Amino acid sequence: xxxxxxxxxxxxxxxxxxxxxxxxxxxxxxxxxxxxxxxxxxxxxxxxxxxxxxxxxxxxxxxxxxxxxxxxxxxxxxxxxxxxxxxxxxxxxxxxxxxxxxxxxxxxxxxxxxxxxxxxxxxxxxxxxxxxxxxxxxxxxxxxxxxxxxxxxxxxxxxxxxxxxxxxxxxxxxxxxxxxxxxxxxxxxxxxxxxxxxxxxxxxxxxxxxxxxxxxxxxxxxxxxxxxxxxxxxxxxxxxxxxxxxxxxxxxxxxxxxxxxxxxxxxxxxxxxxxxxxxxxxxxxxxxxxxxxxxxxxxxxxxxxxxxxxxxxxxxxxxxxxxxxxxxxxxxxxxxxxxxxxxxxxxxxxxxxxxxxxxxxxxxxxxxxxxxxxxxxxxxxxxxxx
Numbered sequence: 001x002x003x004x005x006x007x008x009x010x011x012x013x014x015x016x017x018x019x020x021x022x023x024x025x026x027x028x029x030x031x032x033x034x035x036x037x038x039x040x041x042x043x044x045x046x047x048x049x050x051x052x053x054x055x056x057x058x059x060x061x062x063x064x065x066x067x068x069x070x071x072x073x074x075x076x077x078x079x080x081x082x083x084x085x086x087x088x089x090x091x092x093x094x095x096x097x098x099x100x101x102x103x104x105x106x107x108x109x110x111x112x113x114x115x116x117x118x119x120x121x122x123x124x125x126x127x128x129x130x131x132x133x134x135x136x137x138x139x140x141x142x143x144x145x146x147x148x149x150x151x152x153x154x155x156x157x158x159x160x161x162x163x164x165x166x167x168x169x170x171x172x173x174x175x176x177x178x179x180x181x182x183x184x185x186x187x188x189x190x191x192x193x194x195x196x197x198x199x200x201x202x203x204x205x206x207x208x209x210x211x212x213x214x215x216x217x218x219x220x221x222x223x224x225x226x227x228x229x230x231x232x233x234x235x236x237x238x239x240x241x242x243x244x245x246x247x248x249x250x251x252x253x254x255x256x257x258x259x260x261x262x263x264x265x266x267x268x269x270x271x272x273x274x275x276x277x278x279x280x281x282x283x284x285x286x287x288x289x290x291x292x293x294x295x296x297x298x299x300x301x302x303x304x305x306x307x308x309x310x311x312x313x314x315x316x317x318x319x320x321x322x323x324x325x326x327x328x329x330x331x332x333x334x335x336x337x338x339x340x341x342x343x344x345x346x347x348x349x350x351x352x353x354x355x356x357x358x359x360x361x362x363x364x365x366x367x368x369x370x371x372x373x374x375x376x377x378x379x380x381x382x383x384x385x386x
Contacts, residue, residue: 007225019113025105028083069096118353134233134260150269158218165214212245309336311358
């Protein structure tokens with residue numbers, strides 16, 4: 001089971017300040033045979049969180065209150081029976097958020113003044129997350145995938161079939177009654193003409209177009225704020241009709257051909273990855289090449305002291321942040337001052353985290369890259385809009 005996570009869910013996390021803020025990440029398992037392993041891992045992370053909070057001088061009763069929402073999950077059997085690939089938990093004074101997500105997380109605990117959200121960025125950044133819309137006349141499925149994972153999403157608000165979409169105005173099986181135009185003879189009745197609409201190609205296309213428009217309307221809420229590509233899966237003749245109905249700006253030109261009713265999620269995922277993988281590789285490669293060309297100009301930067309204030313001001317078009325690395329320090333938005341520290345403290349935040357968040361919130365692109373991807377030993381970099 002996956003919980004919804006878009007930029008809208010990110011906003012309250014980054015808006016929380018004043019600490020202490022506890023961020024917990026851990027892998028989870030979809031199979032119920034590993035519930036004990038998952039609950040034990042969360043218990044250990046909570047024990048470590050209790051220790052770190054105590055070291056800040058926080059009183060034991062306050063620590064128990066802060067961690068209580070996560071402690072309560074340990075005995076919630078139903079919760080553990082419906083997991084995805086990763087679990088993210090955020091706890092603060094008066095705030096608690098729990099997300100089951102299709103990402104594998106390394107176990108991680110961060111206690112700081114704000115929530116640590118960089119591990120969530122693959123869901124929002126240009127790094128391999130994509131969607132598959134599998135459509136036939138009898139069934140609609142939406143899958144969210146990454147390179148190694150796939151999960152089927154709930155489709156509340158999206159019609160589940162052609163019949164459901166056109167339930168109230170489907171003319172395919174209806175007979176329309178029309179009286180003939182010539183006047184009736186004296187004492188007689190006008191003759192009736194019955195038109196059965198259900199056979200012409202134009203009628204079929206119109207019904208499919210209205211079906212796809214209903215699907216598209218339902219997807220707008222589910223995919224709002226998303227940057228991920230969408231791959232259509234269906235028989236070939238449906239693709240151009242769906243393209244006509246589609247309003248999602250990142251629908252891929254290529255599609256998974258065939259009847260998706262006969263394809264398991266893993267099969268759809270493999271076929272769709274072949275379509276999106278070149279897109280992701282090309283997007284990152286082109287962005288990196290642009291950075292290399294601009295690196296020696298004032299249109300790019302590679303120090304956090306330059307980049308972070310620019311991202312806050314909305315000047316960063318593209319940001320590169322390193323995967324699985326943190327840079328601890330503080331940032332004052334009013335003065336633009338960035339202070340670095342050698343190790344994590346309760347009054348610090350991950351500055352790479354803040355860079356990515358500010359860039360995303362101001363409609364920039366973020367690439368979470370492996371360390372060593374950028375030239376000359378640079379760990380983070382940016383291309384400016386202006």
